[in-house]
Amino acid sequence: MENHEPFLREAIALSKSSMEGGDEPFGSVLVKEGEILLRAENSVFTGHDMTNHAEMNLVKLAAQHYDAAFLGDCTLYTSTEPCAMCSGAIYWSGIGRMVFACSETRLGEIAGIGLNVPSRAVLQTGARNVTVVGPTNLEDEAAKVHQEFWPKHLGKV
Amino acid sequence: MENHEPFLREAIALSKSSMEGGDEPFGSVLVKEGEILLRAENSVFTGHDMTNHAEMNLVKLAAQHYDAAFLGDCTLYTSTEPCAMCSGAIYWSGIGRMVFACSETRLGEIAGIGLNVPSRAVLQTGARNVTVVGPTNLEDEAAKVHQEFWPKHLGKV
Numbered sequence: 001m002e003n004h005e006p007f008l009r010e011a012i013a014l015s016k017s018s019m020e021g022g023d024e025p026f027g028s029v030l031v032k033e034g035e036i037l038l039r040a041e042n043s044v045f046t047g048h049d050m051t052n053h054a055e056m057n058l059v060k061l062a063a064q065h066y067d068a069a070f071l072g073d074c075t076l077y078t079s080t081e082p083c084a085m086c087s088g089a090i091y092w093s094g095i096g097r098m099v100f101a102c103s104e105t106r107l108g109e110i111a112g113i114g115l116n117v118p119s120r121a122v123l124q125t126g127a128r129n130v131t132v133v134g135p136t137n138l139e140d141e142a143a144k145v146h147q148e149f150w151p152k153h154l155g156k157v
Numbered sequence: 158m159e160n161h162e163p164f165l166r167e168a169i170a171l172s173k174s175s176m177e178g179g180d181e182p183f184g185s186v187l188v189k190e191g192e193i194l195l196r197a198e199n200s201v202f203t204g205h206d207m208t209n210h211a212e213m214n215l216v217k218l219a220a221q222h223y224d225a226a227f228l229g230d231c232t233l234y235t236s237t238e239p240c241a242m243c244s245g246a247i248y249w250s251g252i253g254r255m256v257f258a259c260s261e262t263r264l265g266e267i268a269g270i271g272l273n274v275p276s277r278a279v280l281q282t283g284a285r286n287v288t289v290v291g292p293t294n295l296e297d298e299a300a301k302v303h304q305e306f307w308p309k310h311l312g313k314v
Contacts (some may be wrong), residue, residue, distance in 0.1 A: 038286075048220060049211075049217060049219070049220035049221070050220065050225065050249040050250055050251065051217060051220065051246045051250065053249075056208075057160075059208055060206060060208060063205060063206035063207065063208065064205070065205070081171075083245055083249075084241045084242070084244065084245040084248075084274070085241070085242050085243075085244075085245025085246050085248070085249060086239065086242075086278045087242075087243060088240055088241040088242025088243070088272055088274075089242050090241060091241075091242070091272055092207040092208050092210075092240075093207055093208065094173060094207065095305045112284075114280060114283070114284060115245055115248055115282050115283050116276070116282040116283075117241070117245075117279055117282055121274070122241045125201050125272050125273040125274050126272050126273075127191070127271060128272070132250055135277055140284075145287065
């Protein structure tokens with residue numbers, strides 16, 4: 001059976017790195033045939049652009065390196081379910097599959113902010129099929145980084 | 158009564174310019190207090206990035222120039238209703254209002270492709286309010302550019 005854990009753990013590690021670097025805790029990796037090709041972190045604060053989500057950054061990086069046909073056989077692994085913007089970006093990029101650890105609902109319970117459109121609700125409307133897997137058994141591990149970040153960031157502790 | 162027409166006409170002119178430059182026919186402008194601050198065209202082909210929609214390009218350009226507080230008093234005018242990705246980008250950017258001429262439904266009738274999530278369905282889930290206006294009486298004018306582009310682009314004529 002296919003094992004998503006190493007790639008999701010790498011995405012979660014990137015989410016911690018992003019937080020430690022002064023941004024929001026999200027990370028994503030692009031994988032083809034068991035190999036990590038690209039990595040991206042959230043950079044909304046350090047990049048002065050609130051659309052610099054990890055998945056958006058990864059999709060834009062991927063577009064510089066690969067065409068849509070190549071990306072169709074790639075999987076985007078991400079620490080937390082992509083928002084409507086990032087789900088749309090994944091759709092347009094041609095990436096074939098997306099796997100997330102922590103759900104948007106769980107993130108919302110912790111952070112209490114943001115858009116509330118499940119990634120499947122966006123992706124299922126598309127003219128091409130994007131496989132979606134998640135949340136996974138690593139949800140608690142991915143959520144732990146949010147529990148560390150959001151209460152402080154929102155001034156609630 | 159507020160007149161959206163000059164700004165929508167400028168966005169439609171940019172959609173034509175975009176098509177003539179080898180990209181998809183979409184254009185957007187950022188307006189504050191009756192003045193056009195920024196313009197953007199679709200650049201998916203010339204920029205080799207399928208996420209380079211006019212609105213996405215405009216939001217990223219705006220983030221380089223202005224902060225979210227400033228953008229809260231701005232309106233993004235766009236030739237055609239933004240997709241889920243671009244609606245999400247508008248949400249995160251802090252832009253206060255979005256006005257479109259041609260609806261996503263009308264675009265779908267002509268182009269028959271893409272995501273099918275109304276911009277309001279994305280924006281109404283957000284924690285902050287973004288005012289949405291459209292489609293407007295310029296829908297036919299905006300749609301004309303799509304009628305010129307998509308049948309040829311999709312190889313149907």
